Amino acid sequence: MTLETTLAAIAPADPAAMAAARDLQARLTKPAGSLGELEDLSVRLAGLARSCPPPLPQPASVAVFAGDHGVHAQGVTPWPQEVTAQMVANFVAGGAVVNAFARQSGADVLVVDVGVQAPVPLDAPNLLDANVRRGTRDLAEEPALTRDEARAAVEVGIRVANALVDGGAACLIGGDMGIANTTPAATLIAAFTGAEAAAVTGRGTGVDDPTYARKVAVVAAALARHQPDPADPLGVLAAVGGLEHAALAGFLLGAAARRVPVIVDGVIAASAALAAAAFAPDAVAAMVAGHRSVEPGASVALAHLGLTPLLDLGLRLGEGTGAVLALPVVAAAVRVLHDVATFDSAGVSEK
């Protein structure tokens, strides 16, 4: 599927299914509104699926998109670039935090090399080689990607989403791995929301004060140099994005086109969600914000999208970890509509 056919398949939530879910929530054996955000979530997912109750979000699949970044040369992170490829091998072997959380939540993990610099010399069923380019160019000096490269990465995400849904996934989770990728994430968030560089730039893996100051300056200078136009999401992704950011945007669009919920993880996924919403505002109906990352840009992005994070645990890891932790919460919100008795059926008196 191309970007265009995917965008054409994205449609608004179904108001009738949402009304049915709201009506059912009011008749279930609990005080109205007592499940807070979970009630709103169940209504949104009914609208997405066009049915009440919507299907349970199981089985679920995580796709971790990995890429490297030319902006690493600006000294925006203390970690060496080769950690990206090394962590890809760790994901494939099942040894990273996302693997542990996915086992706990009952999700499977696919690792997608969309832009790792060093070749990943592994042949494994849970690794997809979809490398578009061996790392981006330095966005402080020139556009990170050409429009064609950005499109190719978006289409990798679309292809992965479709393959996972075709394989039976009823819920998708997008994760990321890329040393230095919180710098393009912050720049994307500033570009799409109009926020100042200092308001969206965070400490990533845990940078010290001089590195943080450099990072804010890099984000501000990139915005001034490229003047990204938020009405041209492919142009924004090409100028100041990353290959995993673009692939995640496509992954979110692919989920929306298939009307399957997709749980958004931290600041990288949130920046991709802004790009997806700029391509297709109705895609937001498929998005569930799994958690509130420590990175300030994540909160700015989620507020811009009108999404409320389900968990707030002080996480700042990425890989899809916060989103995987939210999966049982999403499943519970849907299960209420399947399993809970009504006042009528259970013979419980109303107030």
Ligand SMILES: O=C(O)c1ccc[n+]([C@@H]2O[C@H](COP(=O)([O-])O)[C@@H](O)[C@H]2O)c1
């Ligand atoms: O998910 C988040 O919000 C998040 C916050 C801070 C760091 N990360 C992860 O850390 C890496 C990027 O951090 P940095 O400092 O190198 O830009 C990358 O692999 C991300 O997955 C992720």
Ligand SMILES: Cc1cc2nc[nH]c2cc1C
């Ligand atoms: C070790 C390590 C693991 C990660 N997982 C996601 N981003 C990461 C960054 C580092 C540095």
